[in-house]
Amino acid sequence: MKILVYLPRPLGAAVLSIPFLRALQDNFPASQISLVTNEKFDPFFRTILPEYSQIPLPEIKDIPRLKTASSRLKKMGFDVGILLDDSFPSALLFYLARIPDRWGYDREGRGFMLTRRMSIKATDPQLHLKDYYLNILNKLGLKVEDKDSRLHLPEDCLSRASEKLKQAGLNLEKPIIAVKPGSSYGRARVWPVDHQIELIKKLADLSVQVILIGSAASQEVSQKISARLDGRVVDLSGQISLQEIPGIIAKARIYLGNDSGLTHLANFLGVPVVGLYGPTDPQVCGPVRQPSVVLKKPVPCSPCSYKTCPYDHRCLNNITVEEVLQAISAYL
Secondary structure (H helix, E strand, C coil): CEEEEECCCCHHHHHCCHHHHHHHHHHCCCCEEEEEEEHHHHHHHHHHCCCCEEEEECCCCCHHHHHHHHHHHHHCCCCEEEECCCCHHHHHHHHHCCCCEEEEECCCCCHHHCCEEECCCCCCCCCCHHHHHHHHHHHCCCCCCCCCCCCCCCHHHHHHHHHHHHHCCCCCCCCEEEECCCCCCCHHHCCCHHHHHHHHHHHHHCCCEEEECCCHHHHHHHHHHHHCCCCCCEECCCCCCCCCHHHHHHCCCEEEECCCHHHHHHHHCCCCEEEEECCCCHHHHCCCCCCEEEEECCCCCCCCCCCCCCCCCHHHHCCCHHHHHHHHHCCC
């Protein structure tokens, strides 16, 4: 049987679908499982999930693109299509590709295009995203075991990461802390720059090496930090590819970050995670494995979906440097 899984478009949500993929494989061990991935993250997923055949697609925004993609999938002859993305276009794509069995949540008015529809009542408790995806298998009566979903990277990926870190002047015999200073979502998820600078100074006093990582979206924040730290931090934000990031994070002793795909990646790589959560709810999108700790302040305006806080950003401002330092020190 050939199964096609449409992964969520956001990076973080897609990484949180890894336990679903493992459980799906357990239920259909003889099946060929392929993934529809966000074209932007293609090198990333080929690095962390090399065991799956992958079909990178751009966001479907027009009829010509939809026709091209559906025709391509139709020729590949899939038997089952599973939608972890809740959008209408993803269901329409599988429908036009004539995949015989199409499973997913009945959301966005797309239920008529699904052969197996799952629903969640408004009164049901909100599930963590990991469990939201696994719930599809539960509702189909398939087995869902709480198995280890740790990622194991290819050796060449780890070797290249070691070389990259050495070239940046880092000593691999000493602890390295990877910090994601910015956010591609928006400033609302960014811990204050002054707090980050003070923390890194304290870590430098403990002879801990700090690297700043992330996409080009983190560069504005990372440059402000590195400019005030006199070489006490190595800024790799926007300078390493999506293909290189998993290996770099795997080489870190600890990962510090906000609600993002890289935070979940570090968590599945088994790197101790210190997550700083402000506008989002860690009960819905927090780390799912140990070792990890989440720092979150109860404020009346959280959770929210603002990209820039219209108020005083108290949800993250109130997380102190000492609290973060203490959380990190527990893993050193």
